[in-house]
Amino acid sequence: MGLDSKKDVHLDGSTTGSVSRLEVVEGPSGRRVRSEAERARIVAESLLPGAQVSEVARKHGATRWQIYDWRRRFRQRGMLPPCEASQPTFAPLVVEGALEERQVPAIKLEIAIGDVVLRTDMAIDAEQLSRVIRAVRASR
Structure with a gap:
């Protein structure tokens, strides 16, 4: 296996002198690439009633800021409704009987x-x- 392969290479020692040890580390480099569908599933889970973004992020090995960013991007593309916090919600007022009838x-x-x-x-x-x-x- 040569150094030009697609594996991560870690040199232990000075880069100007000779190499004392060469270690080839296989596996993910720490940065995870997620598909659009995977991001959508995680965002949908974070929007469930009672869900806490930090817990959903921890469960999926992401940060809460990533989830907030994914939400924002999905909203910008029209894949999610506008943020709930930006739209006030009102409960309907129901008055039973006319006010004059009250005694x-x-x-x-x-x-x-x-x-x-x-x-x-x-x-x-x-x-x-x-x-x-x-x-x-x-x-x-």
Whole structure:
């Protein structure tokens, strides 16, 4: 096997002098080339509800920044919908019955202002109550 083969070569020693030892390392060089389909599967897994990008990355021997980059590239090419965080979502508002039909529950109310005591056992809203209190204070 010559040095011009497609294997990684590691020289142990000075490159200017003679080589003391030559080691040929076979296998991946540390940089992994992934197919488009493999990237798509990893991105899809990272988008599942409850998935954590760091855990998906660790599982597949990638970094979370790679996954974020793959997501961005898939979005740019229209293969993924726009980022969920950029689009606000609203829950629909449902009102049952007309607002006029709502009734304030009847309560017994007793307010003492000085020597004046105000009692009511019928429903009274905040605006009515405020007017009555102002009137009692003004009469004193």
